[in-house]
Amino acid sequence: MSEFGAAQHALLRKRYASEKRFRRVGGAAVLTALAALALLLGSVLWRGVPAFFEQRVRLEVLLDEAVIDPDGLRDPISMAEANYAGLLKDALAAQFPEVSGRSEKRALVALLSAGAAYDLSDYVRANPSQIGQTISFEALLSDEVDLLLRGAGGREVAEGTRRLSDAQLGFIDALAERGLVRHAFAVRMLQTGDSREPELAGVLGASAGSFWTLLTTLALSFPLGVAAAIYLEELAPKNRWTDLIEVNINNLAAVPSIVFGLLGLAIFLGFFGLPRSAPFVGGMVLALMMLPTVIIASRAAVRAVPPSIREAALAIGASQLQTVFHHVLPLAMPGILTGTIIGMARALGETAPLLMIGMVAFIVDVPSGPLEPATALPVQIYLWAESAERAFVARTSAAILVLLAFLVLMNLTAVLLRNRFERRW
């Protein structure tokens, strides 16, 4: 027998040293990853949070009956067509009695957002009894004013190179000095669809589009994927055909998503003539894209169920299908759900295939069903990111925040579902 001597102790020290080194490298890797995540989240939050706030100016608006409802019929449709912009214009001009020129007046009115008139119209329709009175109304200011008041406006650059003129800067400063400008939470960000005006654009349209798309994806790919996995794993004979199918599924999982988009364009839109820009079609395309992932994850989960459970069920006289549905599937469910959620998360962030089937259109309305034209969150991010208006930078980051919130929500659901299934006795 050999001695455990000095040489062995030296070797032992070396082994400990290498272990320590490995731990440090691992720790450093995790820290780097965390730092990168913090940087990413920090930058998105920094840019995105301002989009959830807007600037308003409080004006004394005379709800002139002669303008709003000259016939006195209180008919909501004709009332909606009244010149509310003119009322606001008068109210704003009242703040600056010294302004008289046409172009100066136009510059003053340009401070207001186009949305202010719609807001006033909505207000009047909700409160018809106030027609004829002078009310205190908070009018939405335009995106450029918002940027300026947030300190991102670029006051320092020369007049010709910025969107607001010196005169307009003077108006804003005067309004702010009089305490009429207010910074408020922008509920409309969560209540509206897309818009050409950054201060009016919201994420609800894209979120609803994403919701209908993913609902279709889940409804199609989950049952199909699980059924395919069960068939291949438990029921199908093992022969050359099933081997071929397996190889194909594995390859499909690696196919770039845009290819599925092209397939959807050719088959669903071209051949079957389904509507463009519909979340239902987007969901079908994403379901095709997700199926391989779901099948592979489900097969792995089904395979991981111990054979002794199958034997126990078969030996007691359960049919093969009963064995699968009563015993194998419940045990495989946590794994299947994990795989499905990973696939869904990927589908949620997918842009390319949706571009191919027309979900990239400019759509203002919030879709109320899977067949109405819509866009999706990642596509909305892409659209806003390439918009010219500077205020869309904040909207882009805000949409990313909403997308991330959806992701977290989905993962949370997955964890909860998994725990529920694991504890089911």
Add this chain to the structure above:
Amino acid sequence: MRFLTKITSRGVNVFYAEKQALFDVNLDIPKNQVTALIGPSGCGKSTFLRCINRMNDVIVGCRVEGKLTLDGADIYADDVDVVALRARVGMVFQKPNPFPKSIYENVAYGPRIHGLASTRADLDEIVIRSLERAGLFGEVKDRLHDAGTSLSGGQQQRLCIARAIAVSPDLILMDEPCSALDPIATARIEELIAELRESFTIVIVTHSMQQAARVSQTTAFFHLGHVVECGDTAQIFTDPHEKRTRDYITGRFG
């Protein structure tokens, strides 16, 4: 013959793909007795056991030739329903394999899928009676809705026995039921086997010759896929006719 025959095997050959696992097995398994199948590892005794309830069907490439009858009816006939056969032939495995469900659900599962109980009360009765017969009821009566997997190994194996007898089979196959258990749990199962013999025919595969001698009335010795000798347990262990049997039971090989 002094006994009724439950299972008859005539010229049974079993192949796993190209490899032959059993050669021309001729065996009579008597009713309401315990028949032990002994032999060294890989001799085909488990294969034979799994032929009786056709658990070999699920193994790809497994082929059974010859005639195997249960109460005179061919087990491998075309019109035999495997599910119905397995309801008549219960099985207990080497490693306890309760379902990851409650103790109650483990026992109730068989009667439920076979429609043996029409009311909840009937089902309760079957479950309780089965647990009692498996000698487990006293230990678990206060926690029937706990997980079956929370029991000890010996209790789990008795739960598996309760699960098997809950569907009132004629025959129980046991594939080394005690090999994963400690001596006390083993003794408990052996007692149980002796009690169950009154109502069931039992075929047990075991590696322990002492166990075979203790629990069985008939013993068959398998070697390399052949039945070397089959007969009265006392005779096999005291006065074997074959040299190979004698060598095995005296510990020269195996």
